[in-house]
Amino acid sequence: MGDSFLRLLTLQDTNTRIALLGASLLGIAAGAIGVFIVLRRRALMGDALAHASLPGVWLAFAVVGERDFLGLMIGAALAGALGVLSITFIRAHTRIKEDAAIGIVLSVFFAVGLCASRIVQTHGRGNSAGLDGFILGKAASMLWEDVVAIGIVAAVILASIGLLFKELSVLCFDREFCAAQGWPVLVLDLYLMLLLVLCTVIGLPAVGVVLMAALLIIPPAAARFWTTRLSPMLILSAMIGWLSAAAGTAASALDEHLSTGPTIVLAAATCFMVSMLFAPRRGLIADVVRRRRLNRRVGMQNLLRTIFEHLEATPALETDWTWRIVRLDDLLARRAWSSRQALRELTRARREGLLIAIGPEYQLTSAGLEAASRVVRTHRLWELFLVEQAAVAPDHVDRDADQIEHVLPASIISMLETRLMELGRLAQRGAVPSSPHRPGESLV
Amino acid sequence: MTLLAFISAADAWVMTAGVLCNVACALLGCFLVLRRMALLGDAISHAILPGLALAFIVTNSRAVLPMVVGALVVGIVTTFLIQVLHQWGRVPEDSSMGVVFTSLFALGVLMITYVASSVDLDPGCVLYGDIGATPAFPLVIAGQEWPIPRQVAILLGVMLIDLATILLLYKELQVVSFDPMLAATMGINATLVHYLLMILVAGTSVAAFESVGSILVVAMLIAPPAAAYLLTDRLPRMLGLSALIAAISAIGGYLIAAYVLDTPPAAMMAVVAGSIFTLAVFLAPKHGYLSRRLDQSRLARRIASEDILGMLYRWQESTQPNPLTIDTVLSALRGGWLARRALHSIQRRGLIRREGPNALRLTESGEREAKGLVRAHRLWESYLNKHFGLPLDHLHAPAERMEHFVTKAMQDRIAAEVGPASDPHGREIPPWPGGVDSGKKTNTAGGAESQR
Numbered sequence: 002m003g004d005s006f007l008r009l010l011t012l013q014d015t016n017t018r019i020a021l022l023g024a025s026l027l028g029i030a031a032g033a034i035g036v037f038i039v040l041r042r043r044a045l046m047g048d049a050l051a052h053a054s055l056p057g058v059w060l061a062f063a064v065v066g067e068r069d070f071l072g073l074m075i076g077a078a079l080a081g082a083l084g085v086l087s088i089t090f091i092r093a094h095t096r097i098k099e100d101a102a103i104g105i106v107l108s109v110f111f112a113v114g115l116c117a118s119r120i121v122q123t124h125g126r127g128n129s130a131g132l133d134g135f136i137l138g139k140a141a142s143m144l145w146e147d148v149v150a151i152g153i154v155a156a157v158i159l160a161s162i163g164l165l166f167k168e169l170s171v172l173c174f175d176r177e178f179c180a181a182q183g184w185p186v187l188v189l190d191l192y193l194m195l196l197l198v199l200c201t202v203i204g205l206p207a208v209g210v211v212l213m214a215a216l217l218i219i220p221p222a223a224a225r226f227w228t229t230r231l232s233p234m235l236i237l238s239a240m241i242g243w244l245s246a247a248a249g250t251a252a253s254a255l256d257e258h259l260s261t262g263p264t265i266v267l268a269a270a271t272c273f274m275v276s277m278l279f280a281p282r283r284g285l286i287a288d289v290v291r292r293r294r295l296n297r298r299v300g301m302q303n304l305l306r307t308i309f310e311h312l313e314a315t316p317a318l319e320t321d322w323t324w325r326i327v328r329l330d331d332l333l334a335r336r337a338w339s340s341r342q343a344l345r346e347l348t349r350a351r352r353e354g355l356l357i358a359i360g361p362e363y364q365l366t367s368a369g370l371e372a373a374s375r376v377v378r379t380h381r382l383w384e385l386f387l388v389e390q391a392a393v394a395p396d397h398v399d400r401d402a403d404q405i406e407h408v409l410p411a412s413i414i415s416m417l418e419t420r421l422m423e424l425g426r427l428a429q430r431g432a433v434p435s436s437p438h439r440p441g442e443s444l445v
Numbered sequence: 446m447t448l449l450a451f452i453s454a455a456d457a458w459v460m461t462a463g464v465l466c467n468v469a470c471a472l473l474g475c476f477l478v479l480r481r482m483a484l485l486g487d488a489i490s491h492a493i494l495p496g497l498a499l500a501f502i503v504t505n506s507r508a509v510l511p512m513v514v515g516a517l518v519v520g521i522v523t524t525f526l527i528q529v530l531h532q533w534g535r536v537p538e539d540s541s542m543g544v545v546f547t548s549l550f551a552l553g554v555l556m557i558t559y560v561a562s563s564v565d566l567d568p569g570c571v572l573y574g575d576i577g578a579t580p581a582f583p584l585v586i587a588g589q590e591w592p593i594p595r596q597v598a599i600l601l602g603v604m605l606i607d608l609a610t611i612l613l614l615y616k617e618l619q620v621v622s623f624d625p626m627l628a629a630t631m632g633i634n635a636t637l638v639h640y641l642l643m644i645l646v647a648g649t650s651v652a653a654f655e656s657v658g659s660i661l662v663v664a665m666l667i668a669p670p671a672a673a674y675l676l677t678d679r680l681p682r683m684l685g686l687s688a689l690i691a692a693i694s695a696i697g698g699y700l701i702a703a704y705v706l707d708t709p710p711a712a713m714m715a716v717v718a719g720s721i722f723t724l725a726v727f728l729a730p731k732h733g734y735l736s737r738r739l740d741q742s743r744l745a746r747r748i749a750s751e752d753i754l755g756m757l758y759r760w761q762e763s764t765q766p767n768p769l770t771i772d773t774v775l776s777a778l779r780g781g782w783l784a785r786r787a788l789h790s791i792q793r794r795g796l797i798r799r800e801g802p803n804a805l806r807l808t809e810s811g812e813r814e815a816k817g818l819v820r821a822h823r824l825w826e827s828y829l830n831k832h833f834g835l836p837l838d839h840l841h842a843p844a845e846r847m848e849h850f851v852t853k854a855m856q857d858r859i860a861a862e863v864g865p866a867s868d869p870h871g872r873e874i875p876p877w878p879g880g881v882d883s884g885k886k887t888n889t890a891g892g893a894e895s896q897r
Contacts, residue, residue, distance in 0.1 A: 039540050101671045225535075
C-alpha cells in the first residue's frame with residue numbers, strides 16, 4: 002500500500018498519468034456545463050441521458066467490432082439523444098408526467114444496454130475488454146487517444162460557454178426575457194442539450210453511465226453555497242469538478258478492484274458536504290450561528306423591554322430609574338418565560354454590563370437604561386405607526402410590533418419619528434412615547 | 446401443457462420469484478406514478494444500497510432482518526436528506542435528489558466492492574440482481590430446510606404486506622393520491638401516508654434487490670403502472686392491470702432470457718415491461734398517441750366540412766348570381782389536403798352536389814345541416830353581443846369557433862335568452878331544422894381535446 006501510494010504520488014505509471022489527465026479534463030468540463038444544467042433544472046434529465054447511452058455503446062461496438070473511441074461515443078450520443086427524445090415525446094403526447102417518463106427511460110434503456118452487452122459478449126467478434134467499465138467507470142482503461150478526444154470535447158464545451166456565456170445565462174435565469182431579446186431560445190436550449198450529451202458521453206469511460214449525472218450535478222450544487230454570482234460559480238464548479246475527478250481517479254488507482262465512478266462521486270460528495278457545512282454565508286453552520294445571534298439579540302431586547310415596562314408601571318420614590326429595583330418574579334409575571342430562561346437572559350445582560358445584581362434584586366445600569374429605552378422607543382414607534390397609518394386596533398398592535406421591532410434599521414426609525422411628529426403624536430425626536438394601548442408615564 | 450413441458454421446476458421457481466417481485470413493485474408503483482413521485486422511488490431504490498452493504502458487513506451474511514432494517518433506515522434518511530438540502534440548503538429539488546441518491550449509491554457500490562470477497566455479493570448483483578440463483582437457496586427456518594426457495598418466501602411476504610396495506614388503507618391512499626387538499630380536510634395525515642409509502646418502497650426494493658438489483662427495480666416500479674395508467678381511468682382497474690403487466694413482463698422476460706436470447710433475466714424483464722409501456726403509449730384506446738391523433742384529425746375534418754356547409758348556406762342566402770366554385774371554397778379554407786378530404790366526405794354523404802364541372806350547391810339534407818350550424822353561429826353572436834357587449838366587428842371570430850360545439854339544448858336556451866329572430870348584423874337566425882344534433886357529436890372529441 003505504501004509503495005503503491007508513492008508510485009501514485011510520483012506519477013510513475015503512464016496509465017495513471019493518462020487516467021488523471023483525462024479525468025481532470027472531464028471534471029472541468031462537467032463542472033462548468035453542469036452549472037447551466039442545474040440552473041436549467043435538467044439535472045435528472047442528465048441522469049436519464051447517461052443511463053440511456055449504455056445500449057448505444059454496445060450497439061456501436063457490435064457494428065464497429067473494436068474498441069474505437071469515436072465510434073463508441075457516437076453510438077452513446079445517439080442512444081442518449083433517443084432517450085431524451087423519448088422523454089420529451091412521452092411528456093408532450095401522453096398523460097404520463099415527466100418524472101415517470103424519466104424513470105422509465107432511464108431504467109429500460111439501461112436494461113436494454115445490459116441485454117445488449119451480454120448478447121454482444123456471447124456472440125460478438127472482437128475484444129470487448131474494458132467496455133464493462135462503461136457501467137461504473139474505469140479510468141485506468143483509458144487510452145491516450147481517449148484523452149485526446151476528451152480534451153477536444155472539453156475544449157469545445159468551455160469555448161461554447163465562453164462565447165455564449167451571456168445567452169446561456171439569460172436562457173437559464175429568464176427564458177421569457179431571452180425570447181423577448183429576439184434570441185433563438187429553442188436553438189440555444191438544443192445547443193445546451195447537445196453540450197450535455199457530449200459531456201456525458203466523454204464521461205462514460207471514466208465515470209460510467211450510472212454515476213455520470215452526479216459529476217454534472219454535485220459540483221455546481223456545491224459551488225452554489227459559496228457564491229451568488231454566476232461567473233465565480235462557474236469557475237468554482239469547474240474547480241470542484243476537477244478536484245473530485247482527479248482525487249477519485251487517484252483513489253481508484255490505489256486498488257484495482259475499485260471502480261472510478263463511485264470514488265469520483267464520493268470525492269464530489271465530500272466537497273459538497275464541506276461546502277454545505279462551512280460556506281461563509283449560505284452554509285449551514287453560518288446559518289445556525291446567524292440564527293443564534295439573532296435569537297440572543299431578540300432575547301436581550303425582550304428582557305430590556307420587560308424591565309422597562311415593569312419600572313414604568315410600578316410607582317416608586319426614586320426619580321432616577323437606575324435606582325429602581327426589579328426582581329425575577331416581576332419578569333415572570335410579565336412574560337411566558339421559565340425561570341431558567343429568564344435567569345439565563347439576566348446573566349447574559351449582567352455580563353454585558355446592562356444590569357447589576359444585588360442578591361435577588363436587579364438594577365439597570367445607565368448603559369442598560371439607555372439600551373432599554375431605545376428598544377421600547379422602537380416598539381412603541383412601530384405600534385403608533387400601525388395605529389395611525391395602518392388602522393390596526395390598539396389592542397392588536399403589540400404582537401405585530403413584537404415581530405418587527407428587532408430588525409428595524411435606524412433609518413426607518415428616524416422616518417417613523419418624522420412621520421409621527423408631523424402627525425403630532427410625538428413630542429420630540431428621541432423621546433420614548435407612551436404606549437398606545439397601555440396608559441403609563443412617558444419618559445423624556 | 447405440452448407447450449410448457451420444457452419448463453423445469455427451477456424455471457418455475459425463478460418465474461414465481463419474478464412475478465412476486467414485479468407485482469409487489471407494480472402495486473406500490475401505481476401510487477408513485479399517480480402522486481408524481483416516481484423519481485423519489487428511483488432515488489430510494491438507489492440509495493438503500495449502503496444500508497444493505499452495512500448490514501452485510503455487520504452480520505457477514507445475507508440475513509433478511511438486518512438488511513431490511515439497514516435499508517429502511519437509509520431509505521428514510523434519503524427522503525429526509527432530500528428535504529433538508531432543498532429547504533435549508535436551498536438546492537433546487539431535482540438537484541438535491543440527484544446529489545443525495547448518487548452519493549449514497551456510490552458509497553454503497555464502494556462498500557460492496559470492499560466486502561465482495563468475504564460475502565457472495567458483487568457489484569454485478571447491484572446492477573442486475575441474481576434471479577437465476579433463486580432455486581439454489583432453500584428457505585431455512587430453525588435449522589430445518591423447507592421445500593421453497595428463500596427468495597420466493599421473502600418476496601411472497603413482501604408482496605402480501607404491500608397488498609394488505611393497500612387494501613387496508615385503500616381509501617386514504619386514493620384520496621391522498623388524487624386530492625391532497627381533500628385528504629387534509631378529511632383529517633387524513635398525508636405526511637404519515639407519504640412516509641408509509643416510502644417505507645413500503647424501501648422494504649420492497651430490499652426484497653427485490655437480490656432478484657433484480659437496484660437499478661432495474663425502477664423499471665418494475667414505474668413502467669407497469671405507467672402503462673396501466675394509459676389504459677384505464679379507474680384506480681382498482683389500474684392496480685389490477687399494473688399487476689398483470691408486471692406478471693407478463695416477469696414470465697415473458699424470463700422465458701426470452703432463458704430460451705431465446707441469453708441475457709440477464711432481470712434486464713429482459715425490464716425490457717419487456719418497457720416494450721409493453723411503449724405499446725400502450727401508441728395504441729392505448731383512449732389515451733394512446735394514435736387514438737388521440739385520430740380524434741384530432743376527425744375533429745379537424747368535421748370542422749372543415751361544417752365550415753364549407755356554412756359557407757355555401759351564406760352564399761345561397763345572399764342570392765349571389767353565380768354559384769360558389771370549388772376553387773373559392775378551397776382557397777377560403779386555405780386549401781390543402783384537409784379541405785379536399787372534407788369536401789369529398791360531405792359530397793359522399795350527399796350534403797352537397799356538383800353543378801357543372803366546378804360549381805357547388807347544397808342538397809336538401811345539406812341545407813338542413815347547414816341551417817343548424819348557421820343558427821348556432823348567429824345565436825352565439827347575439828348572445829355575445831347582448832351579454833358581453835362585444836362590438837359588431839368582434840362577434841364573428843368567437844362565434845366561428847363556438848358554432849361547432851353548441852348543442853340543441855344550449856341553442857334553445859340561448860334563443861329563449863336573446864329573443865329576436867335576427868342576429869346583431871341583421872341577418873335572419875334560421876329556425877332549428879330538425880335532424881342530427883351536430884353539437885352533440887362533438888362532446889367526446891371535444892372532451893378528449895379539453896383533457897390535454
